[in-house]
Amino acid sequence: MTVKEQATVSQVGADTALPDETAHRLGADMNKGLTTAEAQHRLTQYGYNEVAEHKPHVLRLFAKKFWGISAWMLELMTFLSWYLGKYSDMFVIAALLVVNAVLGFWEERQAQTAVDELKQQLQIQAKVLRDGAWGTVPARELVPGDILRLRTGDFVPADTQLFDGELNVDQSALTGESSDVTKAVGQSVSSGSTVRRGEASGIVAATGPHTYFGRTVELVQIAHPNLQIEEIIARVVKGLFTIVLILSLAGIAAAVYRRIPFAEVLPLILVVLLSAVPVALPVMMTVSTALGARSLSREGVLVTRLTSSESASMVDVFCVDKTGTITQNRLSVVAFAPADGFEEATLLKYGLMASQPADKDPIDMAFINASSARGIDMAGAGILHFIPFSPETRRTEAMVRDGEKEYRVIKGAVSTVVEMCGPDCAPADWIRTANDNFAAQGYKTLALAVAETSGPPRLAGLVALADRPRPDSARMIAEARALGIGWKMLTGDALPTAVSIAASVGIGGNVILAKDVRELLHENLEKAGRLIEKCDGIAEVFPEDKYLIVRSLQSIGHVVAMTGDGVNDAPALRQADVGIAVSTATDVAKGAASVVLTKEGLTGIVSLVKISRMVHRRIDIWVINKISRTLLKAAFVIGTFLVTGNFFVSAFAMLLLVFMTDFVKISLATDNVRWNPVPDRLEVAPLVKIGAVMGVLMVVESAGLLYGIIRYWNVPANAAVMVTVSFDLLFFLAICSLFVVREQGRLWESKPSRQLASAIGADILLVTALSLHGLPGLPGISFSLLATIVGYCILVSLGNDWVKVVLFQRDSSGPHGVK
Template sequence: MPETQDAVENLVASVAMETGDLVANPGADPTNGLSAVEHRRRIAQYGYNEIPEKKPSPFLNFARKFSGPTAWMLEAVIVLSLVLGNYANVYIIVALLVLNAVLGFFLEQKASKAVDALRQRLRVNARVLRDGSWLVVPARDLVPGDIVRIRAGDFVPADLQVLDGKLAVDQSSLTGESLPMEKAPSSLLFSGSVIRSGEATGLVLLTGARTYYGKTTELVQFARPRLQAEEVTARVVKWLFVIVGLSLSAAFVVALVSGMHLVDILSLALVLLASAIPVALPAMFTITLALGSVELSRRGVLVTRLNAAEDAATMDTLCTDKTGTITTNRLTVTGILPGDGWSEADVILYGALASEAANHDPIDRAFLLTAEERGAPQDRYTRRSFIPFDPATRRTEAVVEKDGTTLRVAKGAIVAIAELTGTDPARLREQSGGWAEKGYRTLAVAAGAGDDPLSIVGIVAMQDLPRPDARHLVGELQKLGISVKMLTGDALPIAQETARQVGLAGTITGAEEFEKVKEADPARASALIEESAGFARVYPEDKYAIVRSLQAQGHIVGMTGDGINDAPSLRQAEVGIAVASATDVAKGAASVVLTGEGLENIVDLVLVGRMMHQRILTWIFNKVVKTFQVVVFVVVAFLLTGQFVISVFGVVLLLFVIDFVTLSLSTDNVRGSKHPDSWEITGLVRSSLVMGVLVVIESLLILNVGRGPFGLAATTSGLQSFAFAILFYFGIMTVFVVRERGHFWDSAPSIPLLLVSLADMGIVAVLLTMGVPGLVPIPPAATLTVIAMAAFFSFGINDTIKYLMLKRWW
């Protein structure tokens, strides 16, 4: 992938020149390094070699809890209460507002601590030349102009220029390229890449946020996903406000015609506003997501942004990185073509003899592992000499001995081995059967006895194979209605072959074609992203743009990855998923981190997320039904009787005994959807209104029983207690109706939900019998009548209508 390499090197070189950090930098001394004094001066000038992390103020986070639709509605009720002089209501609602803020803040802080734990970075040390002596210092102390020594197995601690030595460098976490890049003097090395073989001295050019690694991390800072919970809360509040607004408008018109006082309407507005506030919705979101996150952690999935698990329920597109995510990020022998008179065993044996395990070279390792798996008799040979890979010769050579016979072996690029053996390279390529066209890495192996000329032993194809579970994962996600797209920095043939092996049907588009279409017709480029099964030779900014384009088209996007180059798109996606082998920056940018190898836990993430979605959806469904019931019931009763059938205290008490008690829905037994969920609030409200109309009619019938046989019409306070009982018991029973999309008996509620609801019903029955300030006692027979009639209407009539309605509309 030379174009990718050149583009990145040009980027680093241009930044380095802008800051004056090239080799010509005064004070860069390859013999003695920087002095201690000069090092301190450069620390002051450039800062430490680290990426600063931006953390929001906890005080600001807490203050934000008093802003937003829910908080504003509560604050409006407080103002109205002050105007009307209802100071007791002010105290109650202020306490409710503070309780909601404190609960949300502490749950989010707890989740934030989990994020911080996952973002702990490994302390990397570096060998640096200072005052003529080689020292081992923390990598954060490096400055431009430092001379460092790097060798096989090291992380590159900053952007460097090679002064002497030769290296093979793994840059897959930066550029997405799966094959190591060869580095010679004057080449650039990038912070975060890994030295696979060789040893060299380098000059530090760029550190901290100015490195290629740092520039990518800065892009992460600007990436922000949409927050579904905030959008849903705002839309629910909007619909509840519409319900209250329409009801108040009707009451206001009637009041003007009948000559009622404006103060009476304000009192009614206070009651209705208090009833409509979904004060427990943010807490329901937080608790459900927190419990779901605990469940996911048991399955090897760590959620680092609390709402990401719920976003996984609505995710309809998954953009996945190839190297290290779909594939193993390890070269494997996938094809062997022996030469005339040779066998496959000979090809592997001689290729392994021409390899060195200590170099950690991916090609050497592939030969050695294959030889070990096949039982090749390497131990029968004694090595006399070994020449490691050289970019100039593009091959490795070794001299081995067995039973007194000397054997020369070599392996390398087809052209290099053809030249060594005097063979026509075109013929070798033809024999390889199109491996190169499929993106396989093809090499030739040669051998010869003593001083005899070497001859071709065979040709080997290597590939970064897909993980064993990759094809299964893709199939499972597609069954769940999720479109999977592969994004990779590798060449188009490699991407196409990988897509074929894992079952990604559709076109794999090259980055060059995508760029041409984007420049000529941006609208067509968006359609191309939608249609393609993946993209090859993409840069980090391309991945980021693809995710944003999909989001602009209304998709909820997931993104998997493991490298620094994936970090911006991981942060931008609603569901950023870092695999177990991911770099620290990728894990920090992601909202989900897998702790086990492979990708099978993504299916767990989606299924658990969809169950969490159903629980939240049930709470909202119930809240809209209950709000419609309270608002319309109170307005109609007020217009019919001229009385407020429930007090502001009764409405606020309902918030506690229903809204907060139904938080136990976060533990309910539910079934996840087989398709991506959506927050289709309009359809939800439509269904809720039908249920609400039924409940209002039924509530008025029960209220009439209280006014007649029980004679409660004589006192407003007694009627208000009876109306409170109606609204409470209908509210609790409606929970058990709407929690199941089929009939209520199709699934059993969770034990916590059942026990809390029964306890709540018992406590309220005692309060209604004994009485408390603001709620006068009523006869136990009246309470039992409400319970019996509410149960009959809820489970005998409403459940059947709900089943038929949802079967048709949802």
């Protein structure tokens, strides 16, 4: 049988072939099973019952970290340092390159846990008929045509068509349905299901990646979320590179015009490139997101992929699974329709009598739990005989002795029980109206009847069951909406159930069927995304649908978070910008997700969004400051060279300046910014504009001070001390700029965090000491000259602060102020 034939046989709910036909097609013997030799041959033909991973070589993954704009800049500077004989600079820059590569490589390796978890679920034992005898083999060695025995508690290891027996299976992890499903002869049981009750034999129809479960695994492998932080870094680096490229070309053009040898210009290019490299950006982002993740862990939110503690700031759509996420994933008694002469308490008591606690049947447990909550018990009555549910009878019965009386209690499908009650049952119109009313609300309806030892039963009434929303679902959804986030509920349930749940928790009642958009999802993602954007939820979805729904929303510009708990949610969780697994999620879902909630329900999602937006604000502040300082340093170096023909900043001084200003800003990760009331956006242009204006101001201000020092302090432009003067001027302007841009209002309206203030204070003390005492290549200067530089930088920063306030008022996308 070809792979295509395997996939055709294995379709959820598509039991189109009779067991005999399936056995003939697969060459299976239902009495003796396959021979060992044939099983080995098929194992070679079809492969193991597992999903092969498509992993690039580890060295290739690591090598990719040395490719890209940021890496190219560092590599170019390493080469220039070597060419110019500046070996100390070369080793430092090379070390930065390697450290950044190692950190990036380690983060990428953590993203493969989902597939590993999925594969582990297939490493189980299976009872198989081979060579005419039953035996146990590893589930990974199952092949199409094997005869498999399934019993209560078994995890179904392969798609199997039953030819003997009957099973009650839990498919909630696959389909999202909270109720057990009965599988009889001729029907298929999907890999990934769990047998709740019964025993049956079946023919293995499909294995590994060709099963329903296996296709879900493959979707997880091919799902690739958009990494928002990586895009931010790429845009920032491109902007910085553009700035230094333009200024470097201006310097080279001037050198050519003056007929300066190119070898003398190379040190200038090296210094300018050093000014632009965001050496601390990856570290600052990692620290910021790690601290955010630590804060979230105290809120019951475990971040398994650090980028998610920042990416969540941009989420504007939550795609949420119903079963186990919005709802409790267990049936509850929600409504009653008692017949004449009966009360709700009586219905509950009858339902309790017709339930068997030992079976842990979801319907039985709903009556048991509801009775316990109301203080209803058997009141001394005893069960003489119990007949469990079966698909043929569609009911449970209990013979009860209550004192001197004996009677039967019947619980089952409405049509079955009403037929048993006969023509003297309750009015047909009343039954139909009550049943239709419950169905319209998405409830599962059962009928209860009671009968004397002889004679027809008497209808006691109807009881509605439903998988109720969690108590906190509506509140959390409302809070997220207040933060500008839309909701889409995705569920495998029928439309009435989906509409009822979505409306009850505040998502909305505009729910469509998956079949109405499925074809469009495969043909035109953007058009499908526009349609899905307008609805509140989608009912009767498959795992492939959820994955494509997430992609369709991403294709039209949405940043999507996906919440879920089951195997069927794993591909969408992995594809989403932020995948969130709830506390009751399977290991597969947790492995695919980037965020795991450790508390029940949706608790923690609002905290995730708020803290993530704070992380985003800190990064915005860093970007503005870095752009303004890069423009200042690059323009200062090029400008002084063009005007005087001298290098006012050496490569060593620039490298020291970059380290002391960039790495101190890692403490920005601790600053007390407040969150944006609407989703953040991946818009670097407004930040570049603000940073560029601030940078130009500082260039003009630095030129003014430099002119004053040369003119009134009588310091020659070619004096060695000018390197220290330039170093101090660039350093203190950068520090003052940080205080200016960290606050949207006036700079004195808020205090920096203790960690940020301490880091800046230590940096200032160190620079002061170096400036007064000097270093090789950085001569010492007088205290009065240093004080003049510091005072001037503080004074002009007050004017820059006024300009910044105007810029933020004109551009609403600027960072929000701090507390």
